[in-house]
Amino acid sequence: AQTVTQSQPEMSVQEAETVTLSCTYDTSESDYYLFWYKQPPSRQMILVIRQEAYKQQNATENRFSVNFQKAAKSFSLKISDSQLGDAAMYFCAYSRENDMRFGAGTRLTVKP
Amino acid sequence: KAGVTQTPRYLIKTRGQQVTLSCSPISGHRSVSWYQQTPGQGLQFLFEYFSETQRNKGNFPGRFSGRQFSNSRSEMNVSTLELGDSALYLCASSFLAGVYNEQFFGPGTRLTVL
Numbered sequence: 001a002q003t004v005t006q007s008q009p010e011m012s013v014q015e016a017e018t019v020t021l022s023c024t025y026d027t028s029e030s031d032y033y034l035f036w037y038k039q040p041p042s043r044q045m046i047l048v049i050r051q052e053a054y055k056q057q058n059a060t061e062n063r064f065s066v067n068f069q070k071a072a073k074s075f076s077l078k079i080s081d082s083q084l085g086d087a088a089m090y091f092c093a094y095s096r097e098n099d100m101r102f103g104a105g106t107r108l109t110v111k112p
Numbered sequence: 113k114a115g116v117t118q119t120p121r122y123l124i125k126t127r128g129q130q131v132t133l134s135c136s137p138i139s140g141h142r143s144v145s146w147y148q149q150t151p152g153q154g155l156q157f158l159f160e161y162f163s164e165t166q167r168n169k170g171n172f173p174g175r176f177s178g179r180q181f182s183n184s185r186s187e188m189n190v191s192t193l194e195l196g197d198s199a200l201y202l203c204a205s206s207f208l209a210g211v212y213n214e215q216f217f218g219p220g221t222r223l224t225v226l
Binding site for chain 1: 154156210211217218
């Protein structure tokens with residue numbers, strides 16, 4: 001079964017600094033999708049970034065970028081110029097054939 | 113456009129009862145997926161509906177069921193509630209079928225089973 005591992009239960013970053021959240025996954029498939037979702041306190045979960053496994057280029061969305069290492073089965077999220085509004089739980093997720101698996105999440109704290 | 117809405121937002125039930133949760137997707141979205149979020153098990157996929165058809169179901173017992181109506185609104189039903197069913201139930205909608213597409217989540221329904 002596919003599993004998603006987020007090894008950092010909590011992370012902290014200073015405002016305006018850069019932080020990287022780690023995610024590894026286990027799969028024997030070559031075609032799949034990876035995601036980072038953000039769940040702010042008491043607010044709705046939103047998609048941060050989506051990566052298609054067959055695409056070599058790392059996805060980016062403004063201050064958010066990923067480092068997708070397919071052979072290593074690693075999918076880390078880099079947040080640049082961290083802002084107070086980035087404080088949230090971040091979930092890494094894997095999807096293939098209409099199944100979705102989430103990691104346990106990383107709680108990110110942003111210090112002013 | 114209005115976002116995904118879920119009703120009720122909070123619910124308290126007792127063991128053995130059944131419960132129905134409702135989800136209204138973003139206008140024009142025909143896919144609705146359901147997820148269970150608990151401190152112990154984390155986020156788990158329940159099922160996805162597209163055009164009134166269940167496309168896939170996660171590893172949950174038959175007590176968990178759902179349906180989708182012609183207007184794309186979806187309901188999720190849990191029968192014979194157990195204490196372990198206490199969770200935040202999230203629904204998400206997307207324009208295209210498949211949970212691998214961009215999904216928009218609702219605020220969730222927090223179910224407490226006593």
